Amino acid sequence: MVGGGQLARMTHEAGIPLGIRFKLLSDGPQDSAAQVVSDVVVGDYRDLETLRAFAKGCDVVTFDHEHVPTEHLRALEAEGVVIRPGADALLRAQDKGAMRDALTSIDVPCPRHRIVADPEDVAAFAAEGDAAARSASVEGGGGRREGEGFPIVLKTVRGGYDGKGVWVVHDTEEAAEPFKAGVPVLAEEKVDFVRELAANVVRSPHGQAVAYPVVESIQVDGVCDTVIAPAPNLSEELSAQAQRLALSIASELGVIGHLAVELFETRDGRILVNELAMRPHNSGHWTQDGAVTSQFANHLRAVLDLPLGDPRPRARWTVMTNVLGGDYPDMYHAYLHCMARDPALKIHMYGKDVKPGRKVGHVNTYGDDLADVRERARHAADYLRGTITE
Amino acid sequence: MVGGGQLARMTHEAGIPLGIRFKLLSDGPQDSAAQVVSDVVVGDYRDLETLRAFAKGCDVVTFDHEHVPTEHLRALEAEGVVIRPGADALLRAQDKGAMRDALTSIDVPCPRHRIVADPEDVAAFAAEGDAAARSASVEGGGGRREGEGFPIVLKTVRGGYDGKGVWVVHDTEEAAEPFKAGVPVLAEEKVDFVRELAANVVRSPHGQAVAYPVVESIQVDGVCDTVIAPAPNLSEELSAQAQRLALSIASELGVIGHLAVELFETRDGRILVNELAMRPHNSGHWTQDGAVTSQFANHLRAVLDLPLGDPRPRARWTVMTNVLGGDYPDMYHAYLHCMARDPALKIHMYGKDVKPGRKVGHVNTYGDDLADVRERARHAADYLRGTITE
The missing domain is CATH 3.40.50.20 (Rossmann fold)
Structure with a gap:
């Protein structure tokens, strides 16, 4: 690896x-x-x-x-x-422009998007969306105004993660920043979503594939904070649609290994693809303690062309919360406290030096009562970070 | 380690x-x-x-x-x-004579035993048991005869494992073999047991302790073959008695870390201690997939004086079956077959070269139907060994 x-x-x-x-x-x-x-x-x-x-x-x-x-x-x-995954597939996870092209070519619903050349082009892209929205609306009409169609999401096509390389801009002035690095920039409509979901699937070279339950992913400051498996109150129809979509992307793009498809659930009940990752992914960490076979084991089984393991959940609810570094470099005493307070807490530490805001581990909790399961994960993550003392 | x-x-x-x-x-x-x-x-x-x-x-x-x-x-x-465990405690797992002395001194029920000097002494030990049995019996009476009280179990006090260093002898002639190595030999009555159980507990330096469910351990040719968690049809009373016994041994002997207490369940409903192991143990491998916290995690938590993890089971039944090496050194195709046949099978391979009879891995299965769970583990172990082809 x-x-x-x-x-x-x-x-x-x-x-x-x-x-x-x-x-x-x-x-x-x-x-x-x-x-x-x-x-x-x-x-x-x-x-x-x-x-x-x-x-x-x-x-x-x-x-x-x-x-x-x-x-x-x-x-x-x-x-x-x-x-594995191969270069052709992996390109679609490396380059957000290539990703959007590939998804559009196989009719996967995505936010409106195109590569933009400069801040003026961003304004034009914004206005196009505004015009489309107006023409689709009975209240539509009127000429182009500065600021129309903003805010817009700008992304460098390569190298971003955890909110880095992503900007939400409200006018051409703010739109100048992403172009400073001199790399291609992708503009996307800012989707009016009710929440983010993730559909995780694994596919092997001989075409076997498994789909994990669709999860809800809660971001804070552009960084994944909590994942709930399965996504609460998700209709069977939308859940199946998201799984089919992810399996279809894996197959059409020739992905081998784990594929995470990050999704927006829109206010009007649709799903749009946000991002792809072709590797084990933060939205699948819950599987270590919450599924029969973890995403990590299935990624290995897939890339080695071994038969895939059962992706089914082992608990009614599993919650993953990331542990971010806080102001205290030594987490040892917080660690003791969390273990003593909740003997069923599953802690996963990464052996990293603590820096404020850095992902240094995650916790998984599971059980029948979602509120309790969420509270236990929340408490442990906050305590380990040092934002609460009990 | x-x-x-x-x-x-x-x-x-x-x-x-x-x-x-x-x-x-x-x-x-x-x-x-x-x-x-x-x-x-x-x-x-x-x-x-x-x-x-x-x-x-x-x-x-x-x-x-x-x-x-x-x-x-x-x-x-x-x-x-x-x-951890310390030398004083560990001596009782290293030396079967010291183990018996320690257990007897804290009133733990053990098979009748003593260190024996030579085959004649073994005969005397056998006859003592026979005389005791006769005097306790209404049909008792008669003088000492050759072969009285046999069979007897002989063990070298150090170095034995998986049936090595253990003999069941039926007369003084057979009793000669264990003395050939010139090391101390312990004689024990051959207990008329209905099955073997194991009580696994973990204890930390500040005295916290947890007890896993008592399991049934099935041996074949002196080697652990299958462990069923929890032991089927074990009365709550005997289960609690076994757990209390193991916790008491851990405490009295000052064990730090994982302690496996191998037990005989006798025909008349008592439990006697067979062996002790002060480390993770084959009878606890089921905990990797069947308990909230595995024996390995809890052993580490104990020796590092971290709070212990929840030992409770995650499934109604968990079965562990050892995978022994067979006649075929390359298990790869058997491995593929087992993964494909049973996607929920949990395989644990040790990375060892295959030699006939050598423990090279184990499988865990879990579920609600014990017969099904046992069959799945049995099939996988037999297939991996090569004793069945489907």
Whole structure:
């Protein structure tokens, strides 16, 4: 696995019972995964020679992030290295423009979007949406005004995560910022959604696929805070529609491994695709304690073309809440407190140094009473962060 | 952790989410645990210097086997190394004579036993039991005859496991074998038991303790084959008695960490202690998938003096069956078959080379229907071993 973050750490953990020899390419010897894996190569994933040497002796190469240059992936594939997901599929998780093109070409509902050239173009994109909305509305009419159709979401097509590389802009002045890096920018309508959902599926090379229950994902400041499995009060129809959509994306894009499809549930009862991730994903961490087979185990089973494991839930409700670093670098006493207060709490720490706002772990709770299950996860995450003292 | 076997491998796996920096002393670099642990020292656990160097930088030293010489443990403790369980407690798991003495001194019911000097002494031990049985019986009477009181169980006091170092002898001639190694031999009555049970408990330095449900353990040829959790048709009274007994042994002997108490359930409804193990134990492997907190996680939490995790079961029934090596060294295709046949099967492989009869992994199954749960585990284990082809 390329990338030494917590996803690789937890994938290794899931591979131990499967008897898998796990080899890691990590930026540094103290990265989250490098702390716990036996076979670690320290090197730069942006360097083709490093990747080539790492891939030697691997049956399959997979990833804990989307940042490996696409041209390196293609070079390795041309040399016969087995990469899963493959470069063609992975491009759609690396490049938000390519992702939107691919999804649109297979008729997947997405927010209105296009690549924009500069702030003026953003204003034009905004106005197009405003005009469309007006023409669709009985109250419509009138000429183009400055600020029409804003706010607009701007995203750098590559490299963003956890709210980084994403801006919500209200006029052309604010729209200037994303262009400063000189990289392509994608504009999207700001969807009037009631909540965010995620549909997680796993697909193997011979086409077997499994779908996890659709979850609700609650973001705070653009960062995933809490995931509830299954999404409360989601109609069977919309749930099945979201699962079918994710399975169809996996199949049409040729995804191998875990695919997370982040969705908006709109006020008028539709679902639109927000983002794709082709790897284990924060919205699937609940599966470690809440499903028969975790997303990490199924990602490994998929990329190694082993039969997939049962994705069904083990509890009525499972809640995952991320633990962010707070102002206190030493979480030890908070850790003791949380373990003592709730012996059924499932803590997953990443071995990372605590920095304010950094994801340093997550907690899972499960049970029959959703309010109680949510409260337990909330309390533990807040206590570990230091925002409450009891 | 000292010892690179599957218990250390699974303990490391359980330590990853807890954020524990796990260091291993392993006989070789390809031992089961050494394959998956980052921080491995290869060395001989019988060498005090090696142990001393290994212990440097460890907060706590614990063990995946009982074979570290007691005098080395005492030397390290004298130097301030924190060893859990400590040498005094561990001696009772290392030396079956010391174990029997300790249990008898705290009034724990055990089979009749004593250290024997030679085959003649074994005959005398057998006759004592026979005389006691006769005097207790209304049909009793008559003088001592050759073969009276046999069969007798003989055990070397140190080094035995999985049926090794244990003999069932029927006369003085057969009784000669165990003495050939020149080590002390313990004689025990052959208990007329209806089945074997195990009571697993975990105790931490500040005295917190948890008890897992009492399980039934089914042995084949002296090796654990299947564990059923909880033990079917066990009366609440006997179950509570077994748990109290195990908690009391842990407390009286000062055990820190996981304690497995192997028990005989006698025909007349009593329980007698067979063996003790002060580490994660085969009778607790079901907890990985069947309990809220696994024995491995709780062993770590105990030796690090963290609050203990919830030991309660997550399913009505959980069954563990060991996978033994068969005649085919490559289990890959059998592995595919078992995963495809039963997507809910939980496989735990140890990364060991297959040798006939060697424990190379185990499977866990769980559900509401015991017959079905047992059949699934049985089928997978037999298929992986190669004794069935479907």
